[in-house]
Amino acid sequence: MLTGELGIRLMLLVGDTVPLPASGELVSALEQVQVTSDAAGGDGFQLTFRLSRGLVDYPLLLSGAVDPFKRVIVGVMLGAVPQVLIDGIVTHQQLTPGSGPGESTLTVTGRDVSVMMDLEEANEEYPNQPDFVIATTVIGRYAQYGLVPMPTPTADVPIMLQRVPRQAETDLAFLKRMAERNGYVFYVEPVTFGVNTAYWGPQTRVAPPQPALTTGMGSADNLTGIHFSQDGLAPVAASGAFVEPISRTAIPIPQLPALKLPPLAAKPVMPRRTRMSRGSGQESPARAALSVLAAATNAPDPVTAEGEVDTARYGHVLRARGIVGVRGVGLSYGGMYYVRRVTHTLRPAAGAYTQSFSLSREGTVSLLPAVLP
Template sequence: MLGFNLTILMGPKVPIPAIQPLMETFESAEVTCRDDGRSGFQINFKAIRDPLLGPLDYSFHLNPQTRVFNRVILITTIMAIPYVLMDGIITNRQLSPGANGGSDMVTITGEDVSVMMDLEEKTMEHPGQTENVIAAKIIAMYSQYGLIPTVIPPPVADVPVPTERTPVQRGTDLAYLRDMAARYGYVFYIESGPVPGSNIAYWGPPKRLGLPQSAITYNMGAASNVETISFEHDALAPELVDGRLQDGRTNIKLPVMTLAAMQTPLAREQSLAMNMLNARKILPDNAGGLNIQAAMARAQGATNKSVGDTVTARGTIDAIKYGKPLKARSIVGVRGVGETYDGMYYVKEVTHGIQKGSYKQNFTLTREGTGALSPVVRV
């Protein structure tokens, strides 16, 4: 009750607890959650011959719970509080016979339920619909996976007039959702939970507001919970947009440019503001038919996205000392590393590594500059 345990649910449609003989062969699990790109899991089991079938096959392969395209839900419980780490689909199985008397191992690998959005390429028109309306419509098509849509409209509502242009999807639903999000510096991801069987489908800007998580603490004696941490400041990351585009409605060429990032700040010294003259300059998105307001919104999204990755922190924490799983796609405080890098960060990626008696988390944090906005963080 004062430590942690892992619960694995598996099944074709409604996952149920993994059978006891399977859990007795459990070796390790790894779960990666990120705000951009694929999130997934990998679970390792010892492969044991079925006592009845003998040399015919491994008992793992005879278990219907472990078939490909079955659903898997991983739940970790720390201090008697459960947390859903992953709700995904098995997409790969591997058998590794042990060499020189070593144990045979079976590995199942999978991705979050968004992988089911990436199975069919299609060509589809979305006449008269803005990106957020299209996103909500696509997400609703996958309600069988317990998706709870959270769609944030772009800063500019560019409603396409059917006589002028029609949005056309060419590719999978997942690729199109991420392509539309990237136009405004937005992200699309599936966040497992908050209860088993439900998932939040988020389409919107990175979450840089809300209650911060408990601080990642370094070099503070018994309060320390981080094992390793390092920082990188990339001066070439920030990008400004500077160019001209022809307005799709007036046919007049107008300037499209950005001068600063327009997002909730996490750092006191904004790298872009401190080095504006040396910032990388890129041309605006030259998508045909855009009016100048939509072009400006996309330009601002490109700048916001680039600036957010200026300072990157990577490290490892002990989940038991931390007291809970570190959650990706939200904010967290860092303390004990010095005034330059202390303060609030956006949690871009977390990898959970679970073995018997061990629960470590590798993390990637980002923000737009150095220096803390506040002298305190949430403990």
């Protein structure tokens, strides 16, 4: 389905375990698509359909095509390369009846396929297994949703006589809890249609940068607006101690810097707040130090930027959890940023495609003398 003059093709697949191209009835009723990719809050989507009522009910509702727990894949094609925005599951419907023909709307909301990990709580033990092996095992239970495990190894190997990792929550909550205590993140990201990576590891900043976001440079501009902010209370220093097992002496752990590599700013905002790792006294020295490091790493970035991309000028899909350069805003706030959130909004009938974004990094002043387009 072409979205007008932009030459962007929207692709919609729906179904049960294996989604198929949407029917003509579903496509013609589609009014708006909104997909949000959020590095912190997870990915979600919202589809809005314009409905006409039949003799006894709305045909689209009777078909059950977008009932809860249907699988939905949304993709776009800019040029010749298709890109999947989300592979998700419908979780909610909202019907708004209208007074005249074609004035009723159906809004369908859902989350990425990781929501299927969040349905059933479990009580499990994983003796003598490091966290990354446990994560691989848990993710492997959801192969029918195209999840490919991508865990990053962890150094701590628990011994049964000292500690046994236990699960007392849903698989998704368990994976996120294990990730947080290692200073890691967990998310599901589509690779292609029906295939998703389940990443469990540190926040990555080593991917090739995406095409730059540009403002104040005349014909090279591709933003409709951008603004920056700096929160001096966002960074957090962490402290803690572990107990030496023979003398039972509490040994303090020195404050450790946040593990966000590579750095993106030459002038990082120094933390003024300190958080105590209160459970470190019951852990081994290595595990206690990791808890302190994770607390500092999990703190939010103090410098953020929000704005909107002119997709026609930008010519690309901006992806969350990647790196992008910002040009034309000066040395202090220009340079490379981590893309925290992107909201894609498509209106097929109007031929409109906008991308609003949120960026972040640990400080000001670019590390690079210039940002490439």
